[in-house]
Amino acid sequence: MNRVLRTSLVASACLAFVAGLAFVIREISATATPVDLPARLAENLGRSGVENPVTAVLLNFRSYDTLLEIGVLVIAGIAGISVARTSSLEDPELRTSDELLYALQRWLIPLMLLLAGYLLWAGSDRPGGAFQAGAVLAASGILMRLGGIPMDFLRPGLMLRLGLSLGFAVFLLVAVASALHGGEFLAYPPELAKTLIVVIETVLTLSIAMVLLALFVSAPVNDAEEPEEGGSG
Amino acid sequence: MAEWLLDIVLVIALLVTAGSVLWSRDLFRAVVFFIAFGLLMALAWVRLHAPDVALAEAAIGAGLTGVLLLDAARHLSNRKSGRKNRGGGQS
Numbered sequence: 001m002n003r004v005l006r007t008s009l010v011a012s013a014c015l016a017f018v019a020g021l022a023f024v025i026r027e028i029s030a031t032a033t034p035v036d037l038p039a040r041l042a043e044n045l046g047r048s049g050v051e052n053p054v055t056a057v058l059l060n061f062r063s064y065d066t067l068l069e070i071g072v073l074v075i076a077g078i079a080g081i082s083v084a085r086t087s088s089l090e091d092p093e094l095r096t097s098d099e100l101l102y103a104l105q106r107w108l109i110p111l112m113l114l115l116a117g118y119l120l121w122a123g124s125d126r127p128g129g130a131f132q133a134g135a136v137l138a139a140s141g142i143l144m145r146l147g148g149i150p151m152d153f154l155r156p157g158l159m160l161r162l163g164l165s166l167g168f169a170v171f172l173l174v175a176v177a178s179a180l181h182g183g184e185f186l187a188y189p190p191e192l193a194k195t196l197i198v199v200i201e202t203v204l205t206l207s208i209a210m211v212l213l214a215l216f217v218s219a220p221v222n223d224a225e226e227p228e229e230g231g232s233g
Numbered sequence: 234m235a236e237w238l239l240d241i242v243l244v245i246a247l248l249v250t251a252g253s254v255l256w257s258r259d260l261f262r263a264v265v266f267f268i269a270f271g272l273l274m275a276l277a278w279v280r281l282h283a284p285d286v287a288l289a290e291a292a293i294g295a296g297l298t299g300v301l302l303l304d305a306a307r308h309l310s311n312r313k314s315g316r317k318n319r320g321g322g323q324s
Contacts, residue, residue, distance in 0.1 A: 054285045119288070127284035128288065131289050131292075132285075135293045135296065135297055139292065139296050139297060142300055212293075212297055215301065
């Protein structure tokens with residue numbers, strides 16, 4: 001009975017949400033868009049410093065949003081690390097001696113690093129960019145970690161802090177520098193736009209990969225070994 | 234016509250995998266379905282002409298989140314089996 005009640009409650013809440021969404025979509029589509037955004041983007045693409053419209057929006061026209069996103073990611077990474085029991089990093093038990101994984105790694109890791117670099121570079125004129133490259137970089141890091149390669153830079157210390165905050169710090173530095181230089185906050189000088197975007201994307205890639213990797217590595221590793229949890233399980 | 238068919242199959246597969254994630258009893262199975270859902274979602278983004286989002290979805294949504302969820306599911310199952318063996322487990 002209780003279960004039926006709960007299910008119907010959740011179902012009605014979902015239905016109400018869907019109805020609200022449908023109403024909002026109808027409202028939005030009823031009012032004509034005030035400006036033709038794709039056309040405006042195409043007009044101004046030349047000034048952005050990159051050829052890919054998505055990258056132009058993310059890192060030039062709406063870079064404030066991206067800056068805040070990176071801030072959120074860094075905070076998430078710090079929160080994840082701070083709840084971790086980091087002693088597990090040195091756990092020799094972790095180093096699997098899986099020969100298949102090791103053999104696979106020797107083929108995959110260089111390819112994945114190459115792919116990450118390509119995605120980062122491709123972001124300027126075709127789909128790609130910092131987030132994708134960072135995710136691929138983090139994934140190769142996870143593979144290396146699973147294969148038992150020691151990654152000392154992930155231990156809490158200067159390297160970890162530097163890596164986590166590098167992207168956000170450089171992004172903020174560019175923003176403040178452009179503001180001090182007489183422009184708006186985060187408005188790059190047009191002749192430097194391409195260089196600045198590439199630099200920001202590169203450090204962002206490193207930071208994003210570091211955050212994602214740190215979140216994975218700082219997850220508690222072997223609960224079953226704990227006496228109070230799964231001693232018999 | 235073929236594209237319509239592809240889209241319809243994609244939508245059905247998305248709904249089925251999403252439902253399987255929600256209604257599966259086994260956490261591990263739910264996570265596997267979630268990864269499959271993420272990959273199908275990446276395909277859907279490609280069909281919507283949003284390759285950037287598709288790349289991010291495949292790398293982060295299916296890949297990294299899948300790894301994190303698999304890790305979490307294993308911990309939860311360890312914890313649950315430990316509790317069950319002591320006779321206190323409900324689920």
